[in-house]
Amino acid sequence: MSRIHPPEFGDLSPDISEILLTENQIQQRVGELAGEISELYRDKNPVLVGVLKGVLFFMADLLRALPIATEVDFLSVANYGGDSRKQGPVRLVKDLETPIEGRHVLFVEDVIDTGLTLNYLLRTLKARQPASLEVCVLFNKPTKRLIDIPLRFKGFDIPDRFVVGYGLDFHEKYRNLPFVGLLKPGVFSPKL
Numbered sequence: 001m002s003r004i005h006p007p008e009f010g011d012l013s014p015d016i017s018e019i020l021l022t023e024n025q026i027q028q029r030v031g032e033l034a035g036e037i038s039e040l041y042r043d044k045n046p047v048l049v050g051v052l053k054g055v056l057f058f059m060a061d062l063l064r065a066l067p068i069a070t071e072v073d074f075l076s077v078a079n080y081g082g083d084s085r086k087q088g089p090v091r092l093v094k095d096l097e098t099p100i101e102g103r104h105v106l107f108v109e110d111v112i113d114t115g116l117t118l119n120y121l122l123r124t125l126k127a128r129q130p131a132s133l134e135v136c137v138l139f140n141k142p143t144k145r146l147i148d149i150p151l152r153f154k155g156f157d158i159p160d161r162f163v164v165g166y167g168l169d170f171h172e173k174y175r176n177l178p179f180v181g182l183l184k185p186g187v188f189s190p191k192l
């Protein structure tokens with residue numbers, strides 16, 4: 001089975017300087033992660049919890065690769081600091097609809113950078129007394145971490161660079177690229 005993509009990504013392609021992970025590499029690793037996850041959660045009917053919006057493609061692909069019964073739910077967060085994101089605390093702007101007390105919860109994240117977002121969310125979910133709470137992250141930037149977080153399932157360690165694609169955005173753009181890449185210096189400005 002193959003997916004249909006335009007040969008070029010229209011007006012997005014010229015903004016990309018380098019592809020770090022191809023669509024095939026990502027899809028293969030997602031399949032491997034699904035295998036590992038299904039071993040741990042067989043017969044446990046876990047709740048997969050994702051944080052919007054970056055996780056949308058990873059969650060969709062992971063769910064479809066999992067050969068076990070699961071449920072899915074989503075959270076949404078905002079940074080108190082507005083534009084100075086990644087520096088201040090986060091707050092919940094959309095909560096789960098699923099009560100997770102006594103449930104096996106797998107937190108699914110697209111990228112972990114400082115770990116501040118995940119740290120806040122894990123503390124919030126732990127207080128609801130799930131039967132278990134583990135983390136699955138696709139892209140991990142180990143050198144950016146401010147808070148240590150145990151990662152039960154991990155897709156790739158990636159360098160400390162700002163990446164886009166496969167759900168990851170720069171000012172809400174580039175999420176729809178099927179690969180993960182770097183933006184050209186003229187396009188990406190960390191101060192924006």
Ligand SMILES: O=P(O)(O)OC[C@H]1O[C@H](OP(=O)(O)OP(=O)(O)O)[C@H](O)[C@@H]1O
Pocket residue numbers: 051052053054055085086109110111112113114115116117118168169
């Ligand atoms: O480890 P941290 O430094 O906290 O960064 C990781 C968070 O940043 C990204 O979300 P973002 O705030 O970009 O929201 P989005 O998913 O809607 O793009 C990502 O999806 C994580 O939730």
Ligand code: HPA
Pocket residue numbers: 111112113161162163164168169170
């Ligand atoms: O590299 C990144 N790209 C997009 N969003 C992000 N959020 C944390 N790190 C990143």
Ligand SMILES: [Mg+2]
Pocket residue numbers: 054168169170
């Ligand atoms: Mg983002």
